Amino acid sequence: xxVLVKRTAVAVVAAAVTAALLSGIAVGAPAQAExxxxxxxxxxxxxxGCEKGDSFNRAAxxxxxxxxxxxxxxxxxRIPTDGNLNWAINxxxxxxxxxxxxxxxxxxxxxxxxxxxxxxxxxxxxxRAFVENVVRDFLRDNPRTGKKPLRFTWxxxxxxxxxxxxxxxxxxxxxxxxxxxxxxxxxxxxxHGRWAGAWNHGTMEAITLYRIGCRxxxxxFRREGRARLVRSFxxxxxxxxxxxxxxxxxxxxxxxxxxxxxxxNEAIRLLKDGGDPVPAVLRKRVAKLPEFLTAAxxxxxxxxxxxxxxxxxxxxAAGTTLExxxxxxxxxxxxxxxxxxxxxxxxxGHSGWGERRPFEQESFYSLRxxxxxxxxxxxxxxxxxxxxxxxxxxxxxxxxxxKADAQRAFLQSAAAHNVLEVVxxxxxxxxxxxxRKVVRGNWQTFGLTDRSYGFPRTRNVLVAQGPDIALVYDxxxxxxxxxxxxxxxxxxxxxxxxxxxxxxxxxxxxxxxxARLWMIPVALGGARPRTAVVTGRxxxxxxxxxxxxxxxxxxxxxxxxxxxxxxxxxxxxxPTSSTAVVRTAVRNVGKGAKVLTVTVDGTARRFRIGAQGTxxxx
Numbered sequence: 001x002x003v004l005v006k007r008t009a010v011a012v013v014a015a016a017v018t019a020a021l022l023s024g025i026a027v028g029a030p031a032q033a034e035x036x037x038x039x040x041x042x043x044x045x046x047x048x049g050c051e052k053g054d055s056f057n058r059a060a061x062x063x064x065x066x067x068x069x070x071x072x073x074x075x076x077x078r079i080p081t082d083g084n085l086n087w088a089i090n091x092x093x094x095x096x097x098x099x100x101x102x103x104x105x106x107x108x109x110x111x112x113x114x115x116x117x118x119x120x121x122x123x124x125x126x127x128r129a130f131v132e133n134v135v136r137d138f139l140r141d142n143p144r145t146g147k148k149p150l151r152f153t154w155x156x157x158x159x160x161x162x163x164x165x166x167x168x169x170x171x172x173x174x175x176x177x178x179x180x181x182x183x184x185x186x187x188x189x190x191x192h193g194r195w196a197g198a199w200n201h202g203t204m205e206a207i208t209l210y211r212i213g214c215r216x217x218x219x220x221f222r223r224e225g226r227a228r229l230v231r232s233f234x235x236x237x238x239x240x241x242x243x244x245x246x247x248x249x250x251x252x253x254x255x256x257x258x259x260x261x262x263x264x265n266e267a268i269r270l271l272k273d274g275g276d277p278v279p280a281v282l283r284k285r286v287a288k289l290p291e292f293l294t295a296a297x298x299x300x301x302x303x304x305x306x307x308x309x310x311x312x313x314x315x316x317a318a319g320t321t322l323e324x325x326x327x328x329x330x331x332x333x334x335x336x337x338x339x340x341x342x343x344x345x346x347x348x349g350h351s352g353w354g355e356r357r358p359f360e361q362e363s364f365y366s367l368r369x370x371x372x373x374x375x376x377x378x379x380x381x382x383x384x385x386x387x388x389x390x391x392x393x394x395x396x397x398x399x400x401x402x403k404a405d406a407q408r409a410f411l412q413s414a415a416a417h418n419v420l421e422v423v424x425x426x427x428x429x430x431x432x433x434x435x436r437k438v439v440r441g442n443w444q445t446f447g448l449t450d451r452s453y454g455f456p457r458t459r460n461v462l463v464a465q466g467p468d469i470a471l472v473y474d475x476x477x478x479x480x481x482x483x484x485x486x487x488x489x490x491x492x493x494x495x496x497x498x499x500x501x502x503x504x505x506x507x508x509x510x511x512x513x514x515a516r517l518w519m520i521p522v523a524l525g526g527a528r529p530r531t532a533v534v535t536g537r538x539x540x541x542x543x544x545x546x547x548x549x550x551x552x553x554x555x556x557x558x559x560x561x562x563x564x565x566x567x568x569x570x571x572x573x574x575p576t577s578s579t580a581v582v583r584t585a586v587r588n589v590g591k592g593a594k595v596l597t598v599t600v601d602g603t604a605r606r607f608r609i610g611a612q613g614t615x616x617x618x
Contacts, residue, residue, distance in 0.1 A: 056116045060109040065130045071100045073550050083133025087141050088150055094403050096549070102152040103162040104138060107131050108169070115173040128174060135170065136179065144186050158201040160190050161208040168208075168215055181216070188212040188221045195228055198237035199251055199375050202228065203263045207270060214274050226276055229267050233281045239374055247288025248344040252370075252377025253307030254296045255399070258314040261289040290322035295340040295348035297325035298387045299362045305396040306346070306368060306385075308376035311547040329359040339439050341446075345370020345381075345432075349444055351465040363388040363468045363575070367461060369432040369448050373412075381432035382448050382459040383417035388468050388575035389515035392492050393507070394418050397555075400546035407552050410541040415488065420474040420567060422453045423484035436614065442466050443617040455479060457567075462607060462615035469598055469605060470573040475613045478566040485567040487529070487560040489519060493545050493553040503531040505558045508578065518574040518582040521560050522596065524609075529560040529569055570609070572598055 063070070067081040074097050079085055090098045100106060110127040113119050119127075142153040152159040164187035171180050191209040196202040206228035213222025232242040240250045242260065249257045264286040271278045293314040296304050301313045316326040323332025339349045347367035354362065364387040368380045378396075386394040397416035400407055410416050414427055421427070429452070436447030445462040455477045462471040474487060491497065495507045495517075507517040521529045535543040536554025545555040562569055574582045583599045592611030595618070597604050606618040 054108070054112060056112040056119070057109050058113070058119075061113045061127060064107070064110055065126060069101075069106055071097050071106050073548075081130075083130065083137050085134060085137055085141075087138060087153070094401070096401055096403070099152040099159055099162075102138075102142075102150065103159055104135065104166045105162060107134060107166070111170055111173045131170060132174065135167070135183075139179075139183050144190060154190060157191055157194050157196050157205045160187055161201075161205045163187065164191070164208050164212060168211060171215075184212060185216055185218070188216065188218060192221055192224055198232040198234070198239055198242040199249075200256055200259055200263060202232060203242065203260065203267065206232070207263065207267050210267075210270060210274065214270075222274070222276075226271065229271070230279055230282070233279070233285065241285075243285040243289070244344060245285065245288075246342050246344070247285055247292045248342045248346065250344070251307070251375040252345070252373065253309050253375070254293075254303045254305070255307065255309030255312075256376050257289060257292055257296070258303065261286070261293065261317070262315055264289070290317045290320040291335075292340075292342070293317075294321040294325045294335055295337075295342075295350075296346070296366070297322070298364045298392065299328070299350075299360050300387070300390070300392075301326055301328045304348075304364070304366050304385055304387075305398045305547075306366060306380065306383075307378055308399045309396075310399055310549065324353070329354040339444055341434070341437060343370075347434075347446055349463055351468065360390050363463075363465060365463050365470065367446055367448065368417075369434050371431055372429040378412045378417065379414045379427070379429060380417040380419070381430075381450060381452065382419050382457070384459075384461055384470075384472055385418065386463075386470055386517075386573060386575075388517075389513070389577075391494075391509055391513060391515055393517045393575055394573070395490050395492050395545060395555075397490055397544060398546040400552055401549045406538075406541055407544065407546065410544065411546060415540070415542060416490070416544075418489055419487075420457065420459065420476075420569065421486050421488060422457075422476070422567075423486055423561075425453050425483065427452050428454070436460070438616075440617070445615045445617075447614065458613055460613045460615050462617065464605065464607075464617055467600060467603075467605070468575050469600075471570065471596070471607060471615050472573070473570045473609065473613050473615060474567050475569075476567040480565070482563050482565055484561060484563045485569060486562075487569055487571060489558040489560070489571070490545070491517075491556045491558065493555040495556055497533045497556045497558060499531055499533065503528050503560065505531055505533070507556070507558070514578050516576050516578055516580065518572070518576060519558055520572040520574070520582065520584050522570040522572060522584055522586060524568050524570055524586065524594070526564060526568070527562065529562040532559045532561070533557070534559060570596075572596070574598065574600060576600060 067079050068076045069079055070076045074092050077091055110131050113127040114124050144154050149155050167184050191205055196205055206225050209221050210225025213225055235241055243249055249260050268278050298304055302311050303309055303314055305311055313326045314322060316323050321333055321335040324334050334353050341347050345368055349365045351363040366385045368383045373379055385396055397411050399411060414421060430450050432448055432450035435449050438445045443464040447460045449456060449458045458475045460473045491507050494510045496510055498506045503521045505519040509515055533556050535556045537543050543554055543557045544552050546552050572584055580601050585597045586594050589595050594609040596607045596609055608616040608618055
């Protein structure tokens with residue numbers, strides 16, 4: 001399928017996004033993730049600007065010169081072959097397509113063809129002419145001094161940075177020309193005059209400004225590019241340092257930690273190639289990123305989807321534990337830790353790394369807490385995810401891209417996460433504190449608390465290994481009137497749910513894997529929570545997951561609801577084989593404490609529930 005787009009008068013085509021994109025972050029306010037409509041993989045560039053590692057694709061290049069442009073996951077678009085393009089088009093009304101189109105990087109297959117000595121001279125000349133015509137047309141139609149620039153031309157530093165990177169590469173392949181050198185310098189002047197700050201946009205912009213300075217021998221560009229890289233680690237940045245002392249980013253997204261890892265390794269290499277010193281703080285903090293990504297990698301080798309994150313593996317780092325995690329134990333040094341707690345709001349736990357059971361059969365969990373949402377974060381405080389028996393059991397609903405539509409709004413909201421909600425009460429975006437941490441060899445427990453609904457909300461979580469069992473206990477302060485409290489438990493799209501007696505729900509994978517997830521509400525006094533299942537609802541939106549850009553699939557959400565003056569809701573999760581039987585029982589042991597017994601196929605495990613909600617394995 002392709003879309004034919006004829007050249008029309010230059011005009012901004014209406015897009016679905018209502019906010020200005022790539023416009024930077026307001027100091028003191030959370031950045032909206034729509035500000036980042038594209039993540040361009042950071043790969044090794046030389047100081048001249050050309051990316052290394054890509055190979056020439058003859059078919060892709062020939063399609064381009066024939067007038068067929070393919071950008072990301074979108075169907076191909078037809079363009080004129082004479083280089084006279086309409087730069088205002090946005091056929092899919094999507095910011096990701098729009099920014100990629102106007103940063104010119106879709107021309108890269110032709111640049112690779114021009115630079116490939118195995119391509120015949122006639123074909124290389126045809127590729128070169130096409131690139132020159134398109135780039136000249138863009139620069140002519142979109143001057144930096146234009147009064148009403150199209151979005152992603154001269155309105156934001158990151159789009160300019162991405163396009164400048166392409167122009168540097170084009171110059172490397174096409175050779176020096178006065179018009180191209182002027183264009184690169186114009187991009188440098190724009191970047192020199194503004195900076196997005198200490199997050200991935202600012203990192204990209206600083207790298208590109210430094211690269212332009214090296215290529216054009218402009219010491220001001222080069223000096224300011226390096227200064228911004230260094231400044232990104234300062235504690236006085238509005239969003240905090242781009243990486244903290246533990247190697248966690250300020251973007252509240254596991255996927256963007258992977259991206260920053262790539263960007264900052266590129267920055268280090270560029271500084272070294274340019275002969276400039278690499279500050280110790282930069283080296284030390286970047287070196288901690290592989291461990292963070294190791295901790296956030298599930299037993300199937302993919303990153304857990306926290307914040308704006310796709311269900312993909314991290315970019316491997318040879319010789320680090322990240323190589324081991326991404327390769328699922330096939331290469332690299334084995335991690336020596338199993339549990340990590342990051343001050344920027346993450347808990348990651350692993351049952352092991354393939355020592356006593358197959359790597360893919362290990363279990364994994366995550367918890368979120370910390371500062372209010374910013375940049376690529378979601379409203380996911382207290383959210384719990386759980387991976388066991390080879391499959392994601394409890395999941396984050398994911399990420400589908402940056403178009404400001406109903407799915408994007410849902411995925412960012414608390415409703416898309418495994419949390420306790422208070423129905424009918426507006427939730428506030430507040431700090432959630434980690435109040436308890438106990439880490440033992442075969443179990444761990446954590447306490448989280450906040451006032452997101454205007455009164456104390458506390459979640460205690462205990463995760464045990466051998467066998468795998470998880471307990472989640474939600475409590476709120478007592479209020480004068482009754483409210484409706486609801487726990488949300490999101491499952492993958494490939495799971496089906498069977499409801500059993502006493503509110504028990506059992507989730508089973510459709511593919512026939514030998515796995516089940518028992519979800520058992522435990523009565524602690526008062527009425528037992530009501531269990532229901534929601535899948536693919538559109539109003540209000542619930543029961544959808546997104547693994548990748550533009551994807552959305554209906555998926556079951558188990559809800560456990562109770563109406564009371566305060567929440568006291570304990571749910572037990574037990575991943576088992578498809579034939580196992582699970583039972584629970586509770587008894588009082590005095591002073592408000594109880595003992596919970598979880599029996600799996602006749603074997604009992606016991607846990608203590610403290611009067612204040614703390615959880616302990618006995």
